[in-house]
Amino acid sequence: MIGQTISHYKILEKLGEGGMGVVYKAEDSKLDRTVALKFLPPHLSASEQDKIRFVQEAKAAAALNHPNVCSIIDIQEHDGQIFIVMEFVDGQTLREKRGTISFKQAVDVGIQIADGLAAAHEKGIVHRDIKPENIMVRKDGIVQIMDFGLAKLRSASSKINRLTKEGSTVGTAGYMSPEQVQGQDVDHRSDIFSLGILLYELFTGELPFKGVHETALLYEIVNVDVAPMSAIKPEIEPELDRIVLECLDKDPNERTQAAKQVSIDLKRFKRESSRQHLSRTMSSRPALRTSSAQQPAQMAEEPVARSISKRELSAWIIAGVVIASLGYVLLKPKPETTAERRTIRSSIVVPDSFYIHSYGVGSGKPVLSPDGKFLVFEAIEPGQPQQLVIRSLSEREVKPIPGTEGAASPFWSPDGKMIGFFQDGKMKKVDLTGGSPVTIAVVPNQRGAAWCQGDVIVYCPDFQGGLFQVSADGKSAPQQLTTLDSARHEGSHRWPFALPDGKHVLYLTRTAVEAGEAEGDAIFAVSLDGKEKKMLVQSSFNPAYAEGYLLFARNQTLMAQRFDPEHLALSGEPIKVEDDLLNDPSYNIAVFTASNNGLLVYQSGTTMAAGARPIVVDRTGKLLQTIGDNIIEQDHPRFSPDGKQLAMYMYDLRSRRSNIWIHDLQTNGRRRITTRPEGDFSPLWSPDGATIYFTSGGIFNRDVYRQSVSHSSKEELVYGSPKNDIAFDISPDGTTLLIGTTDVAERQGDLFLLKLNGGGDKNLMPFQTTKFNEIVGRFSHDGKWIAFVSDESGENEVYVKQVARPDSDPIKISTGGGIEPRWGMGANELIFGSQEYLVAATLRLSENSVSVDKTTRLLKPPPFTAQYDVSRDGKTIVFSRSIEMQKMAPLTLVGDWAQGLGK
Secondary structure, three states: OOOOEEOOEEEEEEEEEEOOEEEEEEEEOOOOEEEEEEEOOHHHOOOHHHHHHHHHHHHHHHOOOOOOEOOEEEEEEEOOEEEEEEEOOOEEEOOOOOOOOEHHHHHHHHHHHHHHHHHHHHOOEEOOOOOHHHEEEEOOOOEEEOOOOOOEEOOOOOOOOOOOOOOOOOOOOOOOOHHHHOOOOOOHHHHHHHHHHHHHHHHHOOOOOOOOOHHHHHHHHHHOOOOOHHHHOOOOOHHHHHHHHHHOOOOOOOOOOOHHHHHHHHHHHHHHOOHHHHHHHOOOOEOOEOOOOOOOEOOOOOOHHHOOOHHHHHHHHHHHHHHHHHHHHHHOOOOOOOOOOOOEEEEEOOOOOOOOOOOOOOOOOOEEOOOOOEEEEEEOOOOOOOEEEEEEOOOOOEEEOOOOOOOEEEEEOOOOOEEEEEEOOEEEEEEOOOOOOEEEEEOOOOOOEEEEOOOEEEEOOOOOOOOEEEEOOOOOOOEEOOOOOHHHOEEEEEEEEEOOOOOEEEEEEEEOOOEOOOOOOEEEEEEOOOOOEEEEEEOOOOOEEEOOEEEEEEOOEEEEEEEEOOOOEEEEEEEEEEOOEOEEOOOOEEOEEEOOOOEEEEEEOOOOOOOOOOEEEEOOOOEEEEOOOOOEEEEEEEEOOOOOEEEEEEEEOOOOEEEEEEEEOOOOOEEEOOOOOOOEEEEEEOOOOOEEEEEEOOOOOOEEEEEEOOOOOOOEEEEEOOOEEEEEEEOOOOOEEEEEEEOOOOOOEEEEEEEOOOOHHHHEEEEEOOOOOEEEEEEOOOOOEEEEEEOOOOOOEEEEEEOOOOOOOOEEOOOOOOEEEEEOOOOOEEEEEEOOEEEEEEEEEOOOOEEEEEEEEEEOOOOOEEEEEEOOOOOEEEEEEOOOOOOOOOEEEEEOHHHHOOO
16 A cells, blocks of 8 residues: 555555554645554454444544544545544654663653543543553653554443453453453453553563463463562562552452552652662663563563564564674674684573474574575564564564465575465465565475475475475476385484585484384485485484584584585584574474574573473363373363363374373373374264274374273274375264365365265265365264365365255355364354454354354464364363473574584
8 A cells, every 4th residue: 555645645654553453654645744544454344343443443542632642633434444544653662662761761651651541531431452562652752552442432322332242352461451351341440450560561671470371371360469569679669569569459449440540659659759769779770671680671571472572572683683793794804814713602582471482383493594694483473373574684673574474484595585484284485575475385284395406495295204396486296305214114204404506405304203213313315306315414303504514403412513515425523513402302393593604593492392281271261270291292182072081192202102092181190092103193082982083194094993992892993095084073973974185196185974884985975075175174063064174265264064965065154264163062153263363153053054143252272272172061172282381591693603613
């Protein structure tokens, strides 16, 4: 829309985007002034409820005339899209002002926010989303409250005073009141609680609630008392402690009752605090903290469950990278000197709330461009899907890459002009100068890619198979490059790395996947014509080549060994580069990246990779139970018919063996059900709870078995196939399995029904078989319908279809994306993932039609969720997770790293 003129407003640039609007800077040609236009996002424009809420924002804010509230000028509609015209605020959000606000200024900020809220509350308006991103500090120091998109008019006569239904949760985790968390009705006192959180963060540099994932965070807000600010900073005076803690009382009736009172109290504190006392305590130090108690106080990072914004991401990367890069440039010897080159390093402090390693979401590590000028990595913003962001080492801004929502495992083209990545089961590329992403190949379960000279991309399409290669333009059919060596018990070739000659790639060979043997893991080199293959060194992690060295990891040590890429020859002995290297032993990825000009970025630390414990919650997200330990990966959870047990596959990270276990939710005990060495997963309960059906095997030969829970009989083969098949569900009467089968060549999924009366393939009946990808199906509780996912519309959406009418057309249920359907409470409730939340759709099902009565947002899954299941009564949800959150060590950038080897 840049450059367009709408009405008499010429759009100049995009300022930002949030869940309820896209904001542009524009020129008002009538009054010759700069304004801001806020549009309802196109993907929400069809929702009448969102339009009403959007109009409500305009009406609510327009009713206010206060210097601490952003002014609304007009409301109009263009091409079916409503937009608000509001004053252009020249300044920065409170989050962007981090590290620049003194203690005295922080008090003034608190006073102005309280004054603005008081004005809104007097008009009957509750903001309900007070957080640093919604507070703008103008260049003249005036603070203004932005975004009344979540406001609720308290007037009983308002026709839209219940836009957010009872039981729903609206707001931002970490800044919500207890009544918001519990889905209760809220009034102006909810804003006062959020203001208390904001003030606490301003004065201490830490959030008062510190849950390591969203469920734990929300639990703390409701149940855990806040520690006094003086416990964190002893210099904080008792009166200031009292003001803030009274805002944070759990009981709204015991909480400070008016924002105006907060303003009065802060003004009184400001007057009574002497100038000498302020100077002695905090005036010379900024009130927004950077990272630790030894550093100037800076606004604390938000908890993991809130994710993180672009500015927050830049906080840890900008300072360290810029300093290191400048130091590298300044200290690097000039050509005419013979002075010894020195290794320059800089620690980059990672905020407590951000974890650079994504553990299974993607490669989980930043990737330097070949020339070392850029860094690309995966990031998450509040309320938004994961996205790729890029940062130039010569600039300060971290920029999202358009079209990469949900993307993972980025890799660079050799010239640094394009980035490849994986998204929605496909490998894609995007030109950094502009344009939309282009699909190169279908990739169901990636483990990395490398872009070689000559525009050939080598990639791993599945976690249990060899490498493939395809032309970067995507016009040629993928060709298999490597095959697994059964004599070496090879189970996976992954994390390819292109060598500079354009003829060879390095890759990791992982041995005996699921079979308990790991000593054969090694790094190989292979030529693109497949004629030359050579094992180089033993390692269980991703390889790289830079500065004439092969880089690889052994345990937690980063090693380097001289390497001739032309002859694939190693020389000399391996040399230690760094100790304590962060790695993920389940995905076999170590966090390091190197460029062609002597830069190395790595992260140190220890993690419980892929050993996160599943959690059980209720429909509001309240934590009910944590399961198991961190030694074993636990995934594909499935409630027993009575809801008292869970069947899961458990993958031992030490032995690489995967089997089905049953966990008793009442006693917290567990026992193994299967013992096959091939790898068992996707357990299904028979309707009577006496038998477990499960899938076993690798990508080319998966079979379906059943095993009695009591072990009264031996395991029995139910269905065998040379394809990449999986049993998704069993019918409520126990007679039929829903089988998902993937064509190995086309990587395209279809759904079949298998009658359990013997005969194998003879009874495999098509259910949904099209040119599109159909996956993850579930029978309804009455067995009459199947919900599944298809990409027929261009993105994954949830559909339902009658079991008795396999030739009928499926009915789309989700809008704007949908994944992982599960039937919930009753026969007509369908739960699925949509736009970062689990939602529940109430369906009206009849013999000839399906309609959606309503869709309700339930909760946001915890970070790094792998799979989930819903109990038959729809009241309980279990989430498996790919990582247990814990504090990570700093990133480190090293310039001329090779000069320090062996010294």
